[in-house]
Amino acid sequence: LTCNAAHFLLSTNDKTIKLWKISERDKRAEGYNLKDEDGRLRDPFRITALRVPILKPMDLMVEASPRRIFANAHTYHINSISVNSDHETYLSADDLRINLWHLEITDRSFNIVDIKPANMEELTEVITAAEFHPHQCNVLVYSSSKGTVGLCDMRSSALCDRHSKFFEEPEDPSSRSFFSEIISSISDVKFSHSGRYMMTRDYLSVKVWDLNMESRPVETHQVHEYLRSKLCSLYENDCIFDKFECCWNGSDSAVMTGSYNNFFRMFDRNTRRDVTLEASRESSKPRASLKPRKVCAGGKRKKDEISVDSLDFNKKILHTAWHPVDNVIAVAATNNLYIFQDKAN
C-alpha cells in the first residue's frame, strides 16, 4: 500500500493495481426536492415548494472508491508499487520487470527495467522489491533474489538495464551453506526518509546501506539469528521463503521488522539497542505497555523467555508500518491489525 497526502491510496494484488479515493463523511443532506427520504423519486406534480437541503451530522463513515484501474501490464506477480516524489507517476514491479505509470493514464505503461533473459532456461534471478527515491524522482532501486540491489537513474536511458549503482555485500565464506542464497534473497527495500540511506531485509537480518557506498552495508541488525541452525527445517516447511517487510521511523533513528510467533523487532540506530515485542491479544491490553520478549537460543531458558522450539512459525508478522511523523506503528498479525503508539503521545 502506498499513499499521497490527498487521501488517495494505491493498492495492488498480483496483477491489477487500483487507485482509491478514501473519503470521510460525517454529514448527510436531508430535504432533497426530487427524492424523498427513502430515495424514491417524488412525483414532480406534487412538489409545490422548493427547499434547501440541510446538512445533518451522522456517524463517521469512511468510503473507499476506486478511481483508476491499471491492469494487463504484468505477466508475472506484482511484488511492489511505489508512488514517485512527483506525485504524478508510480512504478509497479513484478518478478522480471518494472513498469512506470502515470496516475492519470490507465491504458499505458512504460517498461523501465527488464531482467527477463532471452532464454527462460537461463533464469536464475528475479526482482523482489522496488521503490522510488523519496526526493529524486528519477532514481529508483530494486532488489533481487540474489541479495543485490540496483539503483537506476531514469535519465540515463529509457530502459534502465544498466545500474548506476550496484549494492552487494561480499559473502562470508565461513557461513556458506546450501541455503546461503535463499537467505540472502531480499524481501523488502526501503529508502530512509532523508533519502541518504536505504534498508534491505533478508531472511535473518536487516541491513542499512549508505547510498554512497556500494561495497557493504553500514549497519547489520540480526532479527532472529537463532534460526540459522534451523534453516533445513525452515526450508522443509517453506518458512524460509517468507517475505518480511521493514520500515523506518519518521526521523530515521529506528527501524522495525517482523518475525515469527507474532514477534516484531525494533532497532534503535543511535543507541544500538533493540527490543522484541509481541502483537497478540493476550499481550495487548488497551493502554498497557508492551512487555519486551526474549527468545532463548540455547542453554538454560530463563523465566519469561521463549525457547526457539516453542515458537509458532504460523504466526508471522510480515507487514509492518511506521507513521511518517508520529510514533505510531501498525503491525499485521495473521488476521488482526494492531496499532500501537508511544506512551508519550
Add this chain to the structure above:
Amino acid sequence: MFARGLKRKYADQEEDGEGAPAGFGSVPAYSLQRQSLLDMSLVKLQLCHMLVEPNLCRSVLIANTVRQIQEEMSRDGAWRGAAPQSVGRVPLDRLVSTEILCRTARGPEGGHPAPDLGDDPLQGPVSELSTVSSAQVPRNPQSSLWDSGNPRENRGSFQKSLDQMFETLENKSPSAVEELFSDVDSSYYDLDTVLTGVMGGVKPGLCDGLEGFAAAASPPGSSCKSDLAELDHVVEILVET
C-alpha cells in the same frame, strides 16, 4: 549445517545411501543429508510446477539450490554413473523420473513459449522506443556454473528438466491472464465511464462487478481439460501403473 569444507574421505563415499550406522561419523551423514535435501528440493519443484499460479521467486531459489547441490556432487564424484567422459550415460534414476514428469506435463503446450503479455499492446506511441531498447544483446547465460570445462551432456538431462519447468511456468501465467481478460469490456477501465455514474448506484460494488466479469470470462474448458489430462498422466507415472 551443510557447511562446505567438511573433510571427506573417498573410501567413505562408497557407502552413500546405504544406511551407514549412526556411529560412523559425519562423513556419510553429510552425503545422506545432501541427498535428502536434493530429493526434497526436487519434490518442491514438482509441486510448484503443478500449481496454477506458481511462485516464480520460490521456484528460482529452489532450482538454484538444486543446481548447487548437483554441482557439488559432481565435483565430489558422488554423481553416480556420470564420470566426465561419459557422454549419453543414463543419469540417476530419480533424475530420469523428474525429466519424464517434466516432459509429460509440458506436452500439449508445444515447443514455443507464449507471447509476453506486458510488452507491446500497452505501450502506445512509445512502443518504438521500448522495442528499440529491448532489442538488446541477450544476457550472458549463467556463466561460471557451466563454464568449468565439464561437458554438458552428463548434466544435460537434469538441466533440461529444470529448463522445461521454467518454460512451463512462463507458459502458464501469460495464457491464464490473457484468457481471463480477453473478453472483458474495456469500458470498465474507462475513467469517464466510472465517474459519470453509468455504473451509478453500484459504486461500492464496482470492483465486485469487475471481479464477476473476469470470472465469467474464465479460461475455456479445453485448457482446463488438458491440464487435468496431463495431471492424470503424471499421477499414473508416479504410482507406476
